[in-house]
């Protein structure tokens with residue numbers, strides 16, 4: 001062979017643009033691979049791609065739907081980002097999402113606030129309850145880890161099931177509407193404002209379902225960024241994440257931070273639950289989340305734990321979920337999701353190694 | 366046989382902002398011990414990492430036994446018989462010596478007939494005088510024994526060329542003597558050894574030839590060791606005359622700063638490590654702790670700084686600090702130069718700035734309410750970098766990219782510049798070059814003259830004598846006595862270190 005492929009460990013710094021470029025390349029490649037698979041099984045890849053585009057970014061209407069799907073993903077993605085920065089493996093965002101949704105519903109269902117009060121009051125109450133609900137649910141594994149060194153992966157995972165069953169109990173047993181596994185629709189005063197609500201003033205908004213939750217998500221991303229990159233607390237989180245022993249030596253209370261960071265993470269996931277029931281579903285029901293909490297883990301990872309990248313990755317995954325609904329039951333988007341994840345994780349190799357093509361030298365005897 | 370076992374010609378290695386090796390030539394003869402000297406950040410570890418296949422040079426050529434080779438990974442280097450013992454060991458603590466030695470090898474593939482391999486390894490030990498129980502688990506071994514395992518690992522892989530990067534920095538004096546004997550024995554059997562160290566007396570005792578690097582360039586290429594003096598070596602390294610004795614003014618102790626009353630503590634394995642230790646250090650005074658490492662010195666430093674629970678009472682300026690969170694000692698003005706600079710003292714993936722504010726990020730002007738004023742933090746770090754001559758492209762450089770000595774300087778800068786009331790210094794000059802040792806020792810004495818109390822834990826008698834006002838001997842977790850730090854008490858110090866109580 002005249003040429004050899006040589007893989008060497010990188011000595012120099014990775015150029016600033018490279019991580020973004022490889023991630024983008026990985027996504028493109030994943031689409032290509034999916035296309036090849038489609039062609040192989042006799043499909044028309046180009047048509048599917050066109051359809052995918054039409055269904056997700058093709059018009060303001062569908063793009064708004066994409067953003068609506070992206071909203072909960074951004075919030076759970078941020079939830080995971082915060083925890084993962086400290087190497088706390090919170091895989092319980094799903095459960096925290098459910099408990100957040102449940103707590104926010106209490107405002108309407110108990111009701112904690114009368115439906116006749118102004119919308120701002122009701123929504124603020126729901127927002128606060130959503131945050132608290134998620135935070136409380138994450139407090140449990142936090143306390144167990146801080147006090148008794150119980151592995152948070154197991155506790156957060158298990159509490160997901162508890163949260164979902166807890167939710168089911170109430171929607172089946174207490175607030176069921178006519179025996180279905182859902183509560184009655186909430187009063188309009190507890191709905192997050194949508195663009196469509198302003199269609200009378202601005203006709204272009206007619207039918208656009210984008211709701212205030214997306215603003216919550218973007219504000220949350222900005223807050224998380226500030227906390228992680230500018231605040232004292234963020235410095236502590238990064239230090240603990242990089243070297244817990246050095247953090248302890250620097251006088252940082254690690255137990256307290258385990259609890260606080262998990263609660264912050266849980267609050268973000270709980271907010272996602274609140275935004276979902278108040279902005280989209282308008283009632284508490286079974287399966288309010290098609291696994292957002294788990295997708296959030298992937299989102300955070302693909303975004304390399306950068307809060308703003310979380311927004312972009314979430315929009316891509318929002319589009320995949322949306323297209324999934326349209327192309328059902330082919331399962332193509334899940335395939336694509338899997339391949340993207342696989343490609344992005346493998347592309348990390350490019351960041352750590354350098355690949356060269358070299359003319360093979362015949363070594364002297 | 367070829368004249369040279371290794372020839373490195375015109376090696377250039379460029380890191381962002383640093384030319385770590387600037388056209389370096391290096392030769393190693395078969396069967397010789399070759400010392401590689403140079404200031405902190407001169408490029409010694411980098412050059413050796415090139416030889417071990419970890420880094421690929423920007424340009425340059427490597428010849429092994431007159432044959433041009435190209436290494437793309439450490440595997441290629443191992444195949445050419447090159448083995449490197451890094452300063453930070455890469456062993457699996459929960460596995461046995463034999464298992465660690467076999468780790469990562471192609472063979473045995475499926476079935477591990479451990480007793481058979483134990484035998485092979487014992488034979489290898491016999492040949493080179495590297496004694497360590499093959500069935501022992503790594504965590505049970507002392508640092509010196511772990512190092513022997515690392516050496517055995519390279520020998521088992523067939524190494525003929527052995528690179529040792531600052532092997533003696535972590536060893537006790539007795540272990541150093543043993544290592545020297547082993548190295549000599551290996552050289553006599555035809556192995557070629559490259560030996561990096563900052564301790565010139567060791568280098569003079571063992572090396573046949575010496576190569577000196579300064580700022581990435583060779584200033585002395587393979588000079589025969591015979592005939593060179595310590596002062597000449599030092600001058601070649603730092604480019605100026607080095608005074609080996611720092612000036613110590615007569616001390617004038619003030620009130621008691623640190624007081625330990627009957628303090629006992631356990632080590633990580635749950636065994637007693639400190640037994641009824643009582644001592645006092647006054648303001649403006651340096652108390653040296655002499656002792657072979659592993660006799661409770663690490664634990665002593667940890668109980669004072671709140672990192673380890675204990676029985677008994679420890680006070681700083683009259684305030685109790687024992688069994689309190691570390692932050693309380695920090696607030697009382699206790700600085701701590703920890704024993705392990707990478708595991709405890711720094712965070713590898715954070716910048717120099719973030720590493721230098723570890724103790725004062727809460728305080729004005731760096732801490733500002735809930736936020737950190739990173740502009741002020743960077744200015745602060747830049748000043749430290751300047752004052753302590755930390756060699757790095759900038760303060761945004763990540764800690765893991767610093768050379769060993771420069772990382773140590775980051776810790777020293779952070780801990781000394783905080784104007785502490787008490788400094789707990791464990792091996793503060795470990796890994797520093799002769800020039801840096803001189804300036805750090807001067808800085809420590811300055812702190813003492815300004816009224817700080819200093820607890821100096823060191824295994825180097827020379828350093829203890831140079832800095833301390835009083836010296837306490839430590840043995841098996843007990844203080845065996847305290848004597849003034851004067852040459853006429855050397856015998857007593859030796860006795861205390863080996864377990865004899867001295868009354869003073």
Ligand SMILES: Nc1ncnc2c1ncn2[C@@H]1O[C@H](COP(=O)(O)OP(=O)(O)OP(=O)(O)O)[C@@H](O)[C@H]1O
Pocket residue numbers: 011380381383385403404405406407408409410411412756757765766767768769770771796
């Ligand atoms: N991976 C890296 N990335 C960037 N710069 C590096 C890297 N490794 C080393 N350097 C830089 O190269 C220079 C030489 O470092 P090297 O570790 O070889 O020094 P050294 O001679 O071993 O010093 P010491 O005695 O302190 O261990 C230093 O300025 C260091 O900061």
Ligand SMILES: [Mg+2]
Pocket residue numbers: 409410411530768769770
């Ligand atoms: Mg080095």
